[in-house]
Amino acid sequence: MPEDPKLVDELQKMEYEPLNSAEKVLILTSLGLGLGLLVVFVILTRLWPALHS
Amino acid sequence: MAEQTRKLNEDWLAVWIGLAIVGLSFLHFAGVETYGWAAKTSVWTSIEQIIAPVSKAYAGLPAMVSLLLTYLFLLVVMTVGAWLLGAPLRRFVISFTVIFAIAYACWALGHYAYIAATRDKLDALNIGWSLNLTGEAGYILALLAGLAVANFFPRLTLALQPALRPEWYVKTAIVILGAGVGVKSAANLLLARDVVFRGLCAIIEAYLIYWPIVYFISRRYFRFSREWAAPLASGISICGVSAAIATGAAIRTRPIVPIMVSSLVVIFAVVELLLLPFVAQQFLYHEPMVAGAWMGLAVKTDGAAVASGAVTDALIRAKALGAAGVQYAPDWIANTTTTVKMFIDVFIGIWAFILALVWTSAIERRPGERVRVAEIWHRFPKFVLGYAVAFGLLLWVATRSDAARAVAKSMTSGTDVFRQLFFVLTFFAIGTASNFRKLREEGMGKLLAVYLLCLFGFIIWVGLVVSFIFFHGVKPPTV
Numbered sequence: 001m002p003e004d005p006k007l008v009d010e011l012q013k014m015e016y017e018p019l020n021s022a023e024k025v026l027i028l029t030s031l032g033l034g035l036g037l038l039v040v041f042v043i044l045t046r047l048w049p050a051l052h053s
Numbered sequence: 054m055a056e057q058t059r060k061l062n063e064d065w066l067a068v069w070i071g072l073a074i075v076g077l078s079f080l081h082f083a084g085v086e087t088y089g090w091a092a093k094t095s096v097w098t099s100i101e102q103i104i105a106p107v108s109k110a111y112a113g114l115p116a117m118v119s120l121l122l123t124y125l126f127l128l129v130v131m132t133v134g135a136w137l138l139g140a141p142l143r144r145f146v147i148s149f150t151v152i153f154a155i156a157y158a159c160w161a162l163g164h165y166a167y168i169a170a171t172r173d174k175l176d177a178l179n180i181g182w183s184l185n186l187t188g189e190a191g192y193i194l195a196l197l198a199g200l201a202v203a204n205f206f207p208r209l210t211l212a213l214q215p216a217l218r219p220e221w222y223v224k225t226a227i228v229i230l231g232a233g234v235g236v237k238s239a240a241n242l243l244l245a246r247d248v249v250f251r252g253l254c255a256i257i258e259a260y261l262i263y264w265p266i267v268y269f270i271s272r273r274y275f276r277f278s279r280e281w282a283a284p285l286a287s288g289i290s291i292c293g294v295s296a297a298i299a300t301g302a303a304i305r306t307r308p309i310v311p312i313m314v315s316s317l318v319v320i321f322a323v324v325e326l327l328l329l330p331f332v333a334q335q336f337l338y339h340e341p342m343v344a345g346a347w348m349g350l351a352v353k354t355d356g357a358a359v360a361s362g363a364v365t366d367a368l369i370r371a372k373a374l375g376a377a378g379v380q381y382a383p384d385w386i387a388n389t390t391t392t393v394k395m396f397i398d399v400f401i402g403i404w405a406f407i408l409a410l411v412w413t414s415a416i417e418r419r420p421g422e423r424v425r426v427a428e429i430w431h432r433f434p435k436f437v438l439g440y441a442v443a444f445g446l447l448l449w450v451a452t453r454s455d456a457a458r459a460v461a462k463s464m465t466s467g468t469d470v471f472r473q474l475f476f477v478l479t480f481f482a483i484g485t486a487s488n489f490r491k492l493r494e495e496g497m498g499k500l501l502a503v504y505l506l507c508l509f510g511f512i513i514w515v516g517l518v519v520s521f522i523f524f525h526g527v528k529p530p531t532v
Contacts, residue, residue: 011281011497011500014277014278016276017279019273022411022415023272023279025415026265026268026411026415027268030262030265031261031265034257034260034262038522041254041257041258041523042522045523
């Protein structure tokens with residue numbers, strides 16, 4: 001908990017661990033998939049029986 | 054809370070209690086108005102108008118007896134649940150009674166005509182103005198009461214702990230909500246199907262876009278370690294407490310990490326709950342379903358998200374009626390929020406599984422460790438099953454015939470009383486979980502900074518864009 005001085009120290013003095021390649025792949029894959037699927041889903045919703053009033 | 058051995062968890066209990074309440078209402082088909090005695094709360098200008106039994110068959114029942122029966126019914130049901138949870142029963146009964154009293158007082162006050170009346174009702178109520186907030190203003194009052202208790206009466210908050218269970222209450226409410234949505238969907242199957250499909254699209258997008266950006270910002274600019282950054286990204290971007298805990302378990306963080314993240318999530322969920330429905334009312338009343346989906350994508354924690362959907366539903370319907378003369382059917386906006394939120398919950402298990410897989414195979418390789426597919430089921434929110442069963446049952450019933458649909462409607466008018474009460478209890482309990490002193494505590498500053506930046510910097514806005522892409526032009530039915 002925040003009252004624990006060790007945890008407070010840890011949060012304030014956390015050493016930087018550079019992003020490794022697996023993390024970069026995870027980030028880029030997730031984003032790429034998100035943007036790619038966005039296009040697919042937009043097309044699908046256009047094909048879906050629309051309920052626009 | 055010092056609980057004995059748990060015989061069931063809140064998730065499963067919500068399923069059984071919700072389904073039991075819905076199941077009992079099927080006695081309507083045998084001519085028994087199961088919840089005809091339950092206390093229905095109405096917009097009032099004088100005290101005797103506040104409470105009336107749901108069914109006209111019980112019109113002779115005094116209001117206070119109706120309320121007492123409603124309280125006793127809930128007390129018995131929830132005490133059995135508390136026993137199954139291993140909670141201390143005597144303390145649960147006392148604290149539940151206090152919570153019910155405060156929450157119901159807020160609910161009743163929220164129905165005061167000058168607060169709640171919509172513009173079309175002003176003449177009938179013989180008043181010249183109102184805040185136009187609908188009876189759901191009671192939710193906001195319950196939230197404020199909870200906040201006041203948490204921040205000014207910490208000893209009372211501690212004493213009420215055995216019954217302060219927002220997740221249990223909201224999940225039970227959602228299962229009961231499934232019945233009502235089933236009946237409404239029977240009248241508009243195409244729209245119900247559309248909401249489900251678009252909701253699924255929206256949350257896949259939100260997951261895949263939110264999480265990597267928050268993770269990247271936390272790691273690159275705030276220099277959080279992986280152990281902190283992953284639960285933080287899940288907590289901020291996905292579904293708050295459950296996601297932070299699931300991610301923490303998936304990548305094997307120390308238990309304190311998701312707990313710290315969760316405390317921030319809960320506090321900011323309350324801030325969002327107080328702000329976003331009013332923003333939506335002002336700017337999205339012409340796009341009500343966008344507003345509903347936005348609440349589901351932006352507001353964290355199940356309780357706060359579904360609660361904000363309920364408030365947004367009421368606020369937007371009131372605004373649309375006053376500003377555009379359009380009277381939308383109730384609950385479609387809240388149902389959109391609930392649908393989006395439920396998909397998010399379902400995907401928490403899948404996302405935790407993916408993270409566990411990535412962590413063990415690539416980021417922190419642990420020799421011999423394997424990720425079990427069963428983890429997806431383990432993380433699966435079981436109350437979603439309860440919602441699906443209640444929804445499916447009532448949908449099936451209501452599509453049989455016009456007569457069956459009429460009976461189904463009267464069934465849900467009774468169960469709705471309990472759904473609303475569970476929501477009010479949720480709001481109060483959420484408020485009590487939000488101690489703003491935590492924000493001032495040393496060491497929270499860095500977490501707070503990344504939370505503020507991500508939430509208000511892009512999550513709310515990306516959520517709005519995603520909601521707009523998938524829900525613009527989709528309108529609830531009008532009445």
